[in-house]
Each structure stands twice: as structure tokens, then as C-alpha cells.
Amino acid sequence: MANKEDSEALGSKPSTELLDAISANRFGCFVDLPRLTDADVSVLQRILKGTEKEPVPLDRKRAIAALARSSGSPDAVLLLSDVVASTNESQRVRATAARLLSVSPPALAERALLSNLAVDDEAVRTELIASLRVVGGVDALQTLASLADVGSDALRRQLEFARLMIGLRVAPSKVNSGRTLGVIWEALKVVPIDSVRVREHLHALHDSSYGVELSSEVGFEIECSGATHVVLLNAAFERGAFLRPLRSGNAIAALVVLAEKGVAHLTVRYVVLTSPVADGVSVIVARGSGEAVYSGDAIADGAGLRLQLRDVGRERVPTEIGGMITEDTVQLELRVWRGAARPKRRPLAIPR
Amino acid sequence: MANLSIRSIANSCLDVDPPLSVRRDVFGYIWGTMNRALSVKSHLQRIKGTSHNLCLILVGHENDFSGQFDVADTRRMQAGVDVMRELYAQVGIGVRKLYWTRIPLADANGHTIVNAAGATDLTEEWSGDNDGIDVFFVTSVTDAGGWSVRNGPCDKDAQGRTGAVLELMGSDQVMGVLMAHEVGHYLGLPHAGSLTNVMGDDSDGDGIGSINAGSVDLTGAQGNTMQSHCSIQAAC
Numbered sequence: 001m002a003n004k005e006d007s008e009a010l011g012s013k014p015s016t017e018l019l020d021a022i023s024a025n026r027f028g029c030f031v032d033l034p035r036l037t038d039a040d041v042s043v044l045q046r047i048l049k050g051t052e053k054e055p056v057p058l059d060r061k062r063a064i065a066a067l068a069r070s071s072g073s074p075d076a077v078l079l080l081s082d083v084v085a086s087t088n089e090s091q092r093v094r095a096t097a098a099r100l101l102s103v104s105p106p107a108l109a110e111r112a113l114l115s116n117l118a119v120d121d122e123a124v125r126t127e128l129i130a131s132l133r134v135v136g137g138v139d140a141l142q143t144l145a146s147l148a149d150v151g152s153d154a155l156r157r158q159l160e161f162a163r164l165m166i167g168l169r170v171a172p173s174k175v176n177s178g179r180t181l182g183v184i185w186e187a188l189k190v191v192p193i194d195s196v197r198v199r200e201h202l203h204a205l206h207d208s209s210y211g212v213e214l215s216s217e218v219g220f221e222i223e224c225s226g227a228t229h230v231v232l233l234n235a236a237f238e239r240g241a242f243l244r245p246l247r248s249g250n251a252i253a254a255l256v257v258l259a260e261k262g263v264a265h266l267t268v269r270y271v272v273l274t275s276p277v278a279d280g281v282s283v284i285v286a287r288g289s290g291e292a293v294y295s296g297d298a299i300a301d302g303a304g305l306r307l308q309l310r311d312v313g314r315e316r317v318p319t320e321i322g323g324m325i326t327e328d329t330v331q332l333e334l335r336v337w338r339g340a341a342r343p344k345r346r347p348l349a350i351p352r
Numbered sequence: 353m354a355n356l357s358i359r360s361i362a363n364s365c366l367d368v369d370p371p372l373s374v375r376r377d378v379f380g381y382i383w384g385t386m387n388r389a390l391s392v393k394s395h396l397q398r399i400k401g402t403s404h405n406l407c408l409i410l411v412g413h414e415n416d417f418s419g420q421f422d423v424a425d426t427r428r429m430q431a432g433v434d435v436m437r438e439l440y441a442q443v444g445i446g447v448r449k450l451y452w453t454r455i456p457l458a459d460a461n462g463h464t465i466v467n468a469a470g471a472t473d474l475t476e477e478w479s480g481d482n483d484g485i486d487v488f489f490v491t492s493v494t495d496a497g498g499w500s501v502r503n504g505p506c507d508k509d510a511q512g513r514t515g516a517v518l519e520l521m522g523s524d525q526v527m528g529v530l531m532a533h534e535v536g537h538y539l540g541l542p543h544a545g546s547l548t549n550v551m552g553d554d555s556d557g558d559g560i561g562s563i564n565a566g567s568v569d570l571t572g573a574q575g576n577t578m579q580s581h582c583s584i585q586a587a588c
Contacts, residue, residue, distance in 0.1 A: 225512040258469040263559030269469035289462030344479045347453035
């Protein structure tokens with residue numbers, strides 16, 4: 001309930017919209033968060049400064065959110081900055097105020113954010129840096145560049161991202177987005193092998209070939225993570241007529257076998273399954289467990305098919321496979337992710 | 353002789369405190385009794401010295417034994433560890449902590465029976481804590497008794513095979529020799545060219561070393577190689 005006397009004494013009365021926006025007990029369900037009127041903003045600033053009595057039990061996080069979205073005035077920004085700095089406020093409120101400064105006018109917000117960067121609360125500091133990412137300029141870039149030993153991985157990542165995004169605004173030629181974000185791809189060598197080498201691999205195959213007669217003429221070797229994978233084609237693929245079997249029906253087009261260093265025998269790791277579609281061929285690479293690991297298409301392109309596959313499902317290392325297939329040649333390209341890998345699954349502890 | 357108090361070693365080397373079951377908490381043998389004599393004194397000496405830990409991962413196991421392994425199977429794994437401990441003691445390497453874990457049958461995803469490629473798939477998808485070498489027990493390995501990688505990584509997020517994969521086979525003694533052999537590869541050892549050596553003989557050059565119950569020797573040079581692996585932990 002509003003304190004009618006106090007509000008009236010200060011010349012304006014909190015509106016229903018203001019009370020809905022700041023109450024700890026009343027919640028409106030707003031599709032668009034409403035902006036408060038200038039009169040309500042004035043009342044709210046006095047409430048937050050403590051110069052006006054709280055008209056209802058106050059949710060301070062909601063109150064500062066209402067202020068931030070309703071006013072970008074120097075007073076409002078200063079008030080938000082004071083909230084960030086105040087150790088009397090909860091971490092939740094301080095961190096929210098830090099984040100909300102990002103919707104204030106950039107120049108004002110940048111000064112407020114930089115003035116608070118020395119706070120010793122990591123959650124608050126993370127939000128300050130996240131906001132600088134959005135509104136920071138030259139001053140922010142210089143300050144963030146000098147920050148070292150910032151704490152957790154999450155904070156370090158946020159800091160690097162902030163430097164990158166500000167850099168893109170103020171000095172775009174000096175940033176490398178891929179390197180900063182850990183986007184690292186490595187092209188692997190896919191080496192066509194001659195018939196002698198293909199026959200050696202066929203001889204060493206110590207596994208079922210799924211009933212497929214394998215070509216003794218055409219194959220490829222791919223070096224990856226200390227092991228060699230060998231692509232052995234279905235014998236239906238003959239040089240001079242590589243495309244016909246792909247277009248004529250569903251097929252086990254190839255087996256991909258694992259050749260480990262120091263081990264003479266080979267085992268099948270993947271099967272390559274193809275199906276004709278309207279403008280080319282659908283391609284799926286599956287494990288023996290039945291899990292699809294790579295999927296894509298070979299689409300008509302001039303006299304051949306242009307191959308484009310991506311990893312799917314739980315494969316830990318993102319991988320792109322491309323290439324070109326014509327009647328006379330099969331050319332493969334493979335790129336693997338060298339940034340942070342997806343986490344492994346952990347087994348369950350057995351009770352003692 | 354160094355102090356071999358069970359309590360102090362349990363605390364400083366195994367991070368466990370009283371009340372203690374010596375078999376369960378000090379040896380790590382959670383599957384009940386075995387037909388093997390256990391020497392507490394020898395065990396304490398071994399785990400107090402330079403040692404490594406094992407993450408033992410039962411693929412397709414259910415706690416009520418309704419999965420791939422029954423009680424006798426788990427006791428054979430346990431006895432295998434005890435045999436392996438004796439074999440590694442020859443070169444001054446203890447097997448300190450045993451982390452027994454499981455992959456439920458529903459999540460095993462066809463990995464209960466594997467070949468070399470399947471062993472790679474299994475260890476690329478699953479791993480135990482970095483604190484120990486992963487040893488996966490599967491129902492069957494179709495093209496060897498087990499697979500490992502030579503000089504395996506201590507960071508389980510590394511690509512490629514990051515553990516040893518074994519099938520449950522033979523007697524307790526054979527199980528232990530196989531485990532010592534595959535973990536030996538992980539610790540950096542190649543095949544030895546001798547059937548009496550833990551690392552066996554690969555005279556046919558197929559990359560698969562032959563071993564049997566009598567493949568029990570380890571040399572000082574092999575011990576030095578093992579001692580230099582990143583998974584070996586200092587005396588405690």
C-alpha cells in the first residue's frame with residue numbers, strides 16, 4: 001500500500017504501474033516491460049535513495065530493473081552505479097544493476113562500469129565486464145587490456161569476449177575473432193592411395209566387410225589423432241564410372257577402417273551409406289553401434305557431385321567432410337575442430 | 353621401516369578415515385572375498401610408494417547384477433587387480449586407489465562387445481576421473497584380449513584412445529596378467545618379445561602380443577619406463 005501522505009508531500013504519487021513494477025508481492029505479466037513515466041521515475045529514484053518511504057514491500061532487483069529500462073539520465077546511471085558499489089545490497093541486486101547499465105547511454109554507462117571494476121565480488125565483476133562488452137569504447141578497451149589474473153574460466157572468457165567485441169567497434173583491424181573465441185579448425189590430409197596399398201589394407205582387414213566387395217583399386221588414407229583411417233570403396237565404384245552406383249540406388253558406398261600404429265590388422269570403424277535424392281545423393285556415416293556420426297549430401301555441381309558432410313549426434317570433435325566426385329575422380333577434404341572438445345560422458349560410481 | 357599404520361596410510365594415501373574395512377577401504381576390494389591370501393603389510397608398503405590409481409569401468413553393469421556381469425565376474429576382476437598388484441610390485445609400482453564405476457546397460461550403446469575400432473569409440477565417448485588410468489571391462493573383445501594405447505594420455509579429454517579395454521577372460525591369474533599387460537602399454541611399454549614377460553611376445557608382428565598365465569616378469573628397464581609416466585604419483 002502506498003504511503004499516500006509521503007508521496008503527496010513530495011509532489012507526486014506512485015502510479016499503479018510503478019507499484020506493479022517494484023513490488024515484492026505484486027507481479028504483472030508484461031509482454032513488453034513497460035517504461036515508467038518521468039514522474040514515476042522521479043518517485044522511484046527517491047525510493048531507491050531512501051529519501052522517500054517505500055510505498056509497498058520493495059523488490060530491489062525489480063525496482064532497479066524498472067529504473068534502468070525507464071531512464072538513461074545521469075541521475076539514474078549514477079544511482080545504478082551506487083547500487084553496484086554498495087556492499088549493503090545483495091549480490092543478486094548488484095550484479096543485476098551491473099548488467100542493466102548496458103542499456104544506459106554508452107558514454108555514461110562506460111564511466112560507471114569502469115569506476116566499479118575493482119569490486120571484489122566475482123559475480124558482480126563478471127556482469128560489469130559483460131556490460132562493457134556491449135557499451136565499452138576506447139577507455140574500456142585500455143582498462144580491460146591491462147586486467148590480468150581475473151579469476152575463473154568463465155570470467156576470463158567473458159573478459160576476452162569483451163575485449164574482442166569492443167575491439168571490433170574501435171579497432172577492428174587489430175582483432176582476431178576466431179583466435180579469441182578458440183575457433184580452431186585443422187585441415188587433415190586425405191591421401192589417395194594406389195592399388196598396391198589398397199590391396200595391402202584389404203589383406204589386413206580383420207573384420208566383416210558387411211558383404212560388400214571392396215575396390216582393390218581406389219582408397220584413401222586419413223591421419224588423425226595418431227591413428228590412420230582408411231576409406232575403402234565399394235567395388236561397384238570403378239574409375240570412369242564413379243557416379244553411376246551412387247545414383248542407381250541405396251548402397252554401402254564405403255567402409256572406413258581403423259589402422260593403428262604397430263597393429264597389423266584393421267577393423268571397421270564406420271560404414272558410409274548413400275541414397276539417391278532429387279538433386280544428388282544423401283550420405284550418412286554410421287558407427288557399428290548404429291549411431292550416425294556424419295551426415296550430409298553430395299549435390300549435383302557441373303559434371304560431378306559436391307560432397308558436404310557434418311558431424312551429428314554425440315561425436316566429440318566437430319568435423320566437416322567435403323569434396324568432389326566426378327566419373328573419374330574422388331577428391332576428399334576433411335577439417336576437424338581443434339578448439340575445446342565436447343565433454344566426455346562419465347560412468348556412475350558403484351556403491352561400496 | 354617406515355610407519356605402516358593402517359589408519360595413517362588410509363588417511364594420507366587413500367583419503368579414507370575410520371571406521372575402516374581393510375578389504376573394502378584399504379585394498380579397494382568391494383566385491384566380497386576372493387580365493388587369494390591378502391597381505392596387509394605388503395599392500396601398505398606398495399601403495400605408500402610410487403603408485404598409480406585405476407578407474408575400473410564395468411560396461412553394461414547393473415548394481416543388482418542383472419547386466420553384463422555377475423558376482424563371480426566382478427570377483428574375478430578384483431582378483432585380477434590383486435594379481436596385477438603383485439606383478440607391478442616387482443618394479444616398485446603400487447596400484448593405490450580403485451575407483452569402481454559402471455556404464456549402465458541402457459547407456460552401453462553396443463560397447464559391450466568391441467574390436468579395436470569399438471575400443472576406440474568406447475574410450476572416446478566415456479572416461480573416468482583424470483586421477484586414475486581407465487580400465488574398461490567389456491563382455492568380449494573380438495580381435496584380442498584387450499586393447500590399450502602405448503604411453504596413454506593423463507588428460508582424458510585428449511583425442512583417441514584414453515584407456516585400456518579388456519574382456520573378462522580365463523582364470524584370476526590370466527585376468528591379472530592381461531590387466532597388467534594393457535595398463536603396461538598405457539604406462540609406455542611396448543611388447544617385449546618374451547612369453548614370460550608381462551608385455552608378452554609379438555614375434556608374428558601383428559601388433560597383438562601373446563601372453564599366458566606365466567607371463568609374469570617385468571624388468572628394471574620396464575619399471576623405469578613405467579615410473580616416468582604422467583599417471584605415476586609420488587609416495588605418500
